[in-house]
Amino acid sequence: MKIDRLIGILSILLQKDKITTQELANKFEVSRRTILRDIDALSVAGIPIISEKGQGGGISIMEDYKVDRTVLSSEDMKAILTGLQSLDSVSGTNRYLQLMEKISIDGSAAINVDNHIIIDLSNWDKSAVSDKIELIKAAMEQNLKIAFNYFSQNGERRRMIEPYHLVFQWSDWYVWGYCAQREDYRMFKLTRMTELTLTDEKISDRSVPEYLCDKQWDNTGGIEVTVKFDDSVKWRIIDEFGTDSLKYNEKGDIIVTITWSNVPALYQYVLSFGDRTEIVAPMEYRQNFANVLKNMQKKYE
Numbered sequence: 001m002k003i004d005r006l007i008g009i010l011s012i013l014l015q016k017d018k019i020t021t022q023e024l025a026n027k028f029e030v031s032r033r034t035i036l037r038d039i040d041a042l043s044v045a046g047i048p049i050i051s052e053k054g055q056g057g058g059i060s061i062m063e064d065y066k067v068d069r070t071v072l073s074s075e076d077m078k079a080i081l082t083g084l085q086s087l088d089s090v091s092g093t094n095r096y097l098q099l100m101e102k103i104s105i106d107g108s109a110a111i112n113v114d115n116h117i118i119i120d121l122s123n124w125d126k127s128a129v130s131d132k133i134e135l136i137k138a139a140m141e142q143n144l145k146i147a148f149n150y151f152s153q154n155g156e157r158r159r160m161i162e163p164y165h166l167v168f169q170w171s172d173w174y175v176w177g178y179c180a181q182r183e184d185y186r187m188f189k190l191t192r193m194t195e196l197t198l199t200d201e202k203i204s205d206r207s208v209p210e211y212l213c214d215k216q217w218d219n220t221g222g223i224e225v226t227v228k229f230d231d232s233v234k235w236r237i238i239d240e241f242g243t244d245s246l247k248y249n250e251k252g253d254i255i256v257t258i259t260w261s262n263v264p265a266l267y268q269y270v271l272s273f274g275d276r277t278e279i280v281a282p283m284e285y286r287q288n289f290a291n292v293l294k295n296m297q298k299k300y301e
Contacts, residue, residue, distance in 0.1 A: 005030070009038055010047065018058040129173050129190045135198055136163050136175050143203045146175075148196040150188060157181070161188070162203040165211050176211055178204075185209065223263060225285055229254040230276035255280070267292055 005028050012019060012027075021039070025032045039059060043049050048062035139146045140163050147160045161177040168174075172189055179186040229237055230253065237245060237254055247255050260266040267289055270277050279286045 006038055006042060009035070010042060013047075013049070013059070013061045016060075018052075018060045020058040023058075132190045132193060132196050133166060133173065135196055136166055139163050139198050140166075142198075145180075145199045145201045145203060146196060147199050148188075148193040151192045151194070159188070160199065160201075161186070162206075164208055167211070178206070178208075223260045223266060223285075224257065225260065225266060225282065226255065226257045226280040227270065228278045228280050229256065229273065233273055233276050236273075263288070 008028060009024060012024070021032050021035045024035045028035070039049055039051075049059055050062055051057075051059050136146060138144075145160055145162050147158065149156055150159045160180045161175070162180075163175050163177040165176040166173065167176055167187070172191065174187045174189050176185065176187050178184070228249070234246070234254060237256060241256060241258070245256050249255055260269070263285065266285070270279060270289065279289050
């Protein structure tokens with residue numbers, strides 16, 4: 001991928017005084033012309049690259065711009081390697097580990113470190129997301145729109161979006177982009193997508209806003225409820241709301257006030273706790289939820 005190669009070239013130039021384009025071409029297994037295009041891209045991005053022709057020449061970064069190579073300590077390299085290996089866990093390849101070998105001048109020490117931190121970003125069913133990630137990455141590189149069927153609480157719909165970011169958050173993978181149907185930026189969960197295809201439509205030339213990392217399900221819609229949880233599910237409350245949310249009543253039950261996107265989604269969430277939770281307020285939601293439970297009971301009579 002081009003972005004991987006650009007990062008790799010920049011890393012080498014920061015570590016090495018000078019290198020030829022042919023050496024870079026050999027290292028990244030591409031043509032010299034491709035490397036020249038990459039150097040142009042780095043220059044356009046504002047990296048002050050100097051090119052010297054003739055014997056003993058090569059390319060380098062302006063001396064005042066360089067980072068002291070001692071800044072990248074062995075601990076830093078371990079951290080970089082851990083991050084790269086975590087990306088490999090998604091696709092099941094060694095692509096980023098191979099990239100690490102290419103960008104490190106003294107690669108053997110960095111690659112063979114005894115790293116005690118393991119980050120596995122893969123889904124239990126790796127095939128459910130890995131192919132989609134690769135297709136979406138290709139779409140972003142080629143500035144093409146993607147189309148897919150999307151399943152939500154409103155049913156199944158065909159969507160077309162301009163993808164701008166792949167996001168791993170809340171233990172799942174998402175794609176963030178401009179949705180043609182909504183005429184706004186939306187987040188889509190990869191496991192809910194089917195029939196994903198790369199279209200031949202180019203992404204529009206638009207001013208893309210900064211992606212803001214907000215929780216998807218607990219801060220929109222304005223449905224505020226107070227829910228009582230049994231202390232036996234404290235582990236899950238901490239996972240989903242944090243330790244600051246832990247407040248107790250006189251009987252030792254956990255009391256949490258939460259905001260949810262809509263009433264049906266709230267009821268589904270409460271049901272996931274079985275008999276270890278109870279809606280306390282407002283009374284309207286409590287009574288409506290009681291009716292939901294009565295209707296469920298009728299199905300088993």
